[in-house]
Amino acid sequence: MDKSTIVCRCEEINVDEIETAMKNGAETFDDIKRLTRCGMGPCQSKTCLNPVREIIAEYTGKPLADIRISRMRMPLKLVRMSALTNGSEGGNVASVFGESVEDGETNDE
Ligand code: FES
Structure with a gap:
């Protein structure tokens, strides 16, 4: 080459x-x-x-x-931008990454 x-x-x-x-x-x-x-x-x-x-x-x-492949980063598949915004059609960030979170529920305490 x-x-x-x-x-x-x-x-x-x-x-x-x-x-x-x-x-x-x-x-x-x-x-x-x-x-x-x-x-x-x-x-x-x-x-x-x-x-x-x-x-x-x-x-x-x-x-x-x-020879190893590169380290992959999330998301591992193509996602619509609307899926990454809260409260929009198609879900939220947690659902994109495989977690199930109800609307308005957070992990902050
Ligand atoms: S060809 Fe290398 S990042 Fe696209």
Whole structure:
């Protein structure tokens, strides 16, 4: 792969930037993410995760199966913005994250 090849389209990160991050101590996708912003774009690494894992495997000489995926953050699936607002149709934040909370009930005491 050419060094100028864009791997993360969202953040416009190329192969050379990923290899530079690894030369500076990055060992995982999350390390590369912190150093370059790779994986932090609108697609949240759905496009660049595997190409970056392949680069890590090639650079380190490890099998691809040993290269971990990035740490996932909530929500794990697409949700409508209306589902994240209180009192709107479709629920509230608690229901999005799998908890059942009655209207007006809070955990504050
Ligand atoms: S392609 Fe990397 S975050 Fe979208």
